[in-house]
Amino acid sequence: MSDVQLAEAKTRPASRPNPIKRFIKQHGWSYAFVLPSMLCFALFTLFPVAWALIISFQQGDIVSDNQWVGFKNYLRAFTTDSGVFVKAIQNTLYYTILTVVANILIALALAALIQGRHKHVKTFFLAAFYLPAVTSSVIIAVVWKFIYNSEYGFLNYLLSLVHIAPMRWLSDPNLVLNSITLSTILTIPATGIVLFNAAMGSIPPEYYEAARLDGAGPIMCWWHITLPLIKSTTLYVVVLYTIASFQVFEKVFILVPSGVGNSTQVIVTQIYQNAFQQFRYGIASAQAFILFLMIAAVTVVQFRFFRSDVEY
Amino acid sequence: MAQHSVHLKRTRKPVKWTSIMAWIILLIAAVVALWPMYWLFITALTPTTFAIKTPPDLIPLHASIDNFQRLLTQASDYWSWGKNSIIIALTITIFHIFFDTLAGYAFAKKNFPGKDFLFWLLVATMMIPSYVTFIPLYVETRNLGLLDNLLAVILPGLAGVFGIFLMRQYIQTLPTELLEAARMDGCGELRVFWHVILPLSKPAVGALAIMVFVQHWNDFFWPLVVLQSSSNYTLPVGVAGLQGEFTTDFGIIFAGAALAALPMIIFFMIFQRNFLSGVRMGAIKG
Numbered sequence: 140m141s142d143v144q145l146a147e148a149k150t151r152p153a154s155r156p157n158p159i160k161r162f163i164k165q166h167g168w169s170y171a172f173v174l175p176s177m178l179c180f181a182l183f184t185l186f187p188v189a190w191a192l193i194i195s196f197q198q199g200d201i202v203s204d205n206q207w208v209g210f211k212n213y214l215r216a217f218t219t220d221s222g223v224f225v226k227a228i229q230n231t232l233y234y235t236i237l238t239v240v241a242n243i244l245i246a247l248a249l250a251a252l253i254q255g256r257h258k259h260v261k262t263f264f265l266a267a268f269y270l271p272a273v274t275s276s277v278i279i280a281v282v283w284k285f286i287y288n289s290e291y292g293f294l295n296y297l298l299s300l301v302h303i304a305p306m307r308w309l310s311d312p313n314l315v316l317n318s319i320t321l322s323t324i325l326t327i328p329a330t331g332i333v334l335f336n337a338a339m340g341s342i343p344p345e346y347y348e349a350a351r352l353d354g355a356g357p358i359m360c361w362w363h364i365t366l367p368l369i370k371s372t373t374l375y376v377v378v379l380y381t382i383a384s385f386q387v388f389e390k391v392f393i394l395v396p397s398g399v400g401n402s403t404q405v406i407v408t409q410i411y412q413n414a415f416q417q418f419r420y421g422i423a424s425a426q427a428f429i430l431f432l433m434i435a436a437v438t439v440v441q442f443r444f445f446r447s448d449v450e451y
Numbered sequence: 452m453a454q455h456s457v458h459l460k461r462t463r464k465p466v467k468w469t470s471i472m473a474w475i476i477l478l479i480a481a482v483v484a485l486w487p488m489y490w491l492f493i494t495a496l497t498p499t500t501f502a503i504k505t506p507p508d509l510i511p512l513h514a515s516i517d518n519f520q521r522l523l524t525q526a527s528d529y530w531s532w533g534k535n536s537i538i539i540a541l542t543i544t545i546f547h548i549f550f551d552t553l554a555g556y557a558f559a560k561k562n563f564p565g566k567d568f569l570f571w572l573l574v575a576t577m578m579i580p581s582y583v584t585f586i587p588l589y590v591e592t593r594n595l596g597l598l599d600n601l602l603a604v605i606l607p608g609l610a611g612v613f614g615i616f617l618m619r620q621y622i623q624t625l626p627t628e629l630l631e632a633a634r635m636d637g638c639g640e641l642r643v644f645w646h647v648i649l650p651l652s653k654p655a656v657g658a659l660a661i662m663v664f665v666q667h668w669n670d671f672f673w674p675l676v677v678l679q680s681s682s683n684y685t686l687p688v689g690v691a692g693l694q695g696e697f698t699t700d701f702g703i704i705f706a707g708a709a710l711a712a713l714p715m716i717i718f719f720m721i722f723q724r725n726f727l728s729g730v731r732m733g734a735i736k737g
Contacts, residue, residue, distance in 0.1 A: 168640040169563035176554040183610035187584035275669035277687040282487040291503040327484040
């Protein structure tokens with residue numbers, strides 16, 4: 140043993156009496172600070188997700204008598220009740236595509252229109268658009284249900300003014316999914332407008348001045364400067380709205396509580412019925428994971444799509 | 452964009468039809484956005500017999516508070532719903548502020564073994580829809596004997612990683628020298644947190660508090676599942692229940708819905724600026 144090592148060995152007990160104590164002294168507070176949220180996260184997110192994964196591969200009543208059934212629940216998810224889940228996925232995709240495209244276009248247009256206006260004008264419109272967004276979607280759906288009422292509803296009254304026969308918005312199987320979709324489209328996408336407006340406001344005005352000197356009109360400016368520069372915001376908003384639309388529930392639950400045949404089944408109403416009305420826990424969990432996989436897949440595709448473009 | 456078009460045309464005495472079009476579109480959008488809100492309060496103030504007549508009154512010609520009186524006598528649990536909603540949303544918000552700021556501070560300013568792994572774990576679970584967790588949560592709740600108890604809604608509400616990200620993001624921008632200075636002056640870790648971090652994070656804490664409160668005030672699926680007796684409902688669950696109970700008595704249903712919407716509308720009008728800055732803050736991480 141060299142002198143240095145000897146000296147180290149001698150001093151070690153004095154300078155660092157106990158590595159555990161030292162570790163606690165150094166990092167104890169850090170762990171104490173993250174502990175409360177990590178505990179909640181573990182108990183109410185991590186553990187349930189892991190358990191749900193197990194349940195999705197089991198058959199039984201969870202508490203006792205569970206059997207491993209492999210991927211059977213994932214197959215039965217699509218075949219139970221004569222395959223209504225397939226229809227629910229189709230309905231959800233239909234609803235998602237229409238509402239996300241409409242929401243993004245409307246948000247882009249309205250954000251552009253309030254851009255550069257007087258501060259008070261901007262505040263007024265942002266507040267007007269955002270007010271319904273802070274209201275519970277249950278309450279908004281209650282109002283829409285009345286607006287869609289086939290006898291007393293405001294929409295059929297509007298149609299009667301132009302001599303169109305009243306429609307059964309919420310009971311006609313061929314119409315009801317469109318009615319649900321329309322009510323979402325007509326709810327102005329406030330979050331998108333706020334975010335797009337902030338992103339557009341942060342574009343340096345010199346870019347537009349330079350483009351104008353080169354003879355570009357407003358539409359050219361919009362296409363070649365605004366759109367490329369707010370791309371990351373667009374991605375965020377698209378992902379946000381897609382995830383929300385995939386999980387549509389309240390609206391359907393309130394507008395058509397008992398459903399209109401299969402035409403109003405969406406993924407989450409299926410999960411709700413299987414889990415809390417039919418008590419088919421395995422199938423419901425499998426369907427919830429299928430929903431997760433769909434969201435993950437779509438999000439990845441959206442990230443790819445937006446990244447493939449040229450970065451400015 | 453309208454601004455630029457106006458500049459462009461300045462030289463040839465503007466025919467501002469684009470500007471007029473822009474205003475018309477904006478006003479139509481505002482009407483479309485606010486129409487359901489307007490209709491909500493109009494119908495709530497109109498006795499049912501008038502609410503279902505054709506043509507409908509576009510302004511409240513027969514306004515009365517009759518519906519509200521009937522609501523509060525016939526739906527006797529209404530005040531309990533309001534009380535439950537406040538208890539749930541407020542408790543969750545207060546705990547979230549402390550938990551998320553503490554964790555956000557540790558993730559932003561401290562180094563400890565396992566930090567990256569924990570953070571990665573939080574990010575990884577972000578995309579998992581909450582519906583995945585509801586069956587195990589239901590069993591957990593039942594085993595703890597908390598079914599039909601407000602705690603069944605409050606406890607799972609304490610989890611949620613969004614606030615941790617928001618606070619971490621914000622606290623990262625605070626100068627580290629300030630923390631070191633406080634420590635030099637003999638502040639312990641708790642005092643640094645309480646007297647330096649928390650006051651400096653006020654803007655983010657305000658935005659977080661609003662977002663968490665609104666989210667849980669409006670929460671529907673989980674309370675619907677675990678709250679079973681009417682006196683334990685929250686406002687959204689109760690209002691949804693009014694529909695089943697009073698089917699075509701729109702007056703009572705709308706009075707219940709309007710009264711439930713009112714607190715959040717007032718809250719929004721007062722803190723409007725904080726609401727909108729919260730939305731923007733939340734997007735920074737994107």
